[in-house]
Amino acid sequence: MPELPEVETVRRQLHQKLRGRKIRQVKILKTGREWPRGNRFTRALQGQTVLAVRRRAKLLIWELDNGTFVMGHLKMTGRFVFVGTGLQPDKHDRIVFELEGLPQCLVWSDIRQFGFLKVMNTEQLKQLLSNYGPEPLEVSPQVLADRLKTPKTRHLKAALLNQTVIAGIGNIYADEACHRAGLRPSRRLGDLTSADRLRLAKSIQQVLRESLAQQGTSANDYLDTNGERGGFLELLRVYGREGQPCKNCQAPVKKIVLAQRGTHYCANCQK
DNA sequence: ACTATCCCCTGACGGC
DNA sequence: TGCCGTCAGGGGATAG
Numbered sequence: 001m002p003e004l005p006e007v008e009t010v011r012r013q014l015h016q017k018l019r020g021r022k023i024r025q026v027k028i029l030k031t032g033r034e035w036p037r038g039n040r041f042t043r044a045l046q047g048q049t050v051l052a053v054r055r056r057a058k059l060l061i062w063e064l065d066n067g068t069f070v071m072g073h074l075k076m077t078g079r080f081v082f083v084g085t086g087l088q089p090d091k092h093d094r095i096v097f098e099l100e101g102l103p104q105c106l107v108w109s110d111i112r113q114f115g116f117l118k119v120m121n122t123e124q125l126k127q128l129l130s131n132y133g134p135e136p137l138e139v140s141p142q143v144l145a146d147r148l149k150t151p152k153t154r155h156l157k158a159a160l161l162n163q164t165v166i167a168g169i170g171n172i173y174a175d176e177a178c179h180r181a182g183l184r185p186s187r188r189l190g191d192l193t194s195a196d197r198l199r200l201a202k203s204i205q206q207v208l209r210e211s212l213a214q215q216g217t218s219a220n221d222y223l224d225t226n227g228e229r230g231g232f233l234e235l236l237r238v239y240g241r242e243g244q245p246c247k248n249c250q251a252p253v254k255k256i257v258l259a260q261r262g263t264h265y266c267a268n269c270q271k
Numbered sequence: 272a273c274t275a276t277c278c279c280c281t282g283a284c285g286g287c
Numbered sequence: 288t289g290c291c292g293t294c295a296g297g298g299g300a301t302a303g
Contacts, residue, residue, distance in 0.1 A: 001295085001297090074297095075280095075296080075298080076297070077282095092281090112295095112296090113280055113281080163297085220283095221282095221295090261295095262295075262296085
């Protein structure tokens, strides 16, 4: 559920609070999908200083002063949250980070346990990141449009969800971008005109920017590092609005399954 | 080398 | 009240 705007919101908050701070202690409360497991994970981080927190696609990357990185993925319910010390841990809390000079702990929790943190070296990180498509807010619309040409038979929805095509888009913004562009998610790439692709590319950038300005969308589980909800939910035009009136034309929003995902669109506005 | 499908997990919710 | 089935979904693994 956390997509580019949500992950970027978390990144900004983490960067602000972690930059320049030494990780004093790492406590593992519950084993997850972290690598390496257990004490090796703890030892890899304790005593390191966080130089910066970066984002690529939906990945959060802590840059440490010994040249290694902590790569994290929130998946659907992963959460970094700053909490006061001495509080009773939640049943889903997995890791507690204590930072020098910070009166709060940083807790990593994850209800569905799909998320993970991995310690990586430069080469491993470079290898991982090489598989992703362009950052949609860091390239021109034309660059994005050109990514949506092939394979011709692929559904638009499937292409938008594929991180090697364009990075950072997930189910919410795929549906929202298609609605803004007036294109049905079931359209095949080969059917799109150059103008369609360019319009879609601009819609992608527009919806991501607008959501980022609202600190993202809290559709289901997403909360930022302060436990706050994103403000973009009520500005969604189709996602999660099955049967409700389209915000353009009042026709009821339809929901189908496409690329294994719930897919929302307006049959009147989107062709 | 492709694409499509399965599956990991827990909590919320509807039906009975 | 409780039980059961269904759904939410990113992306790696696997089947085709």
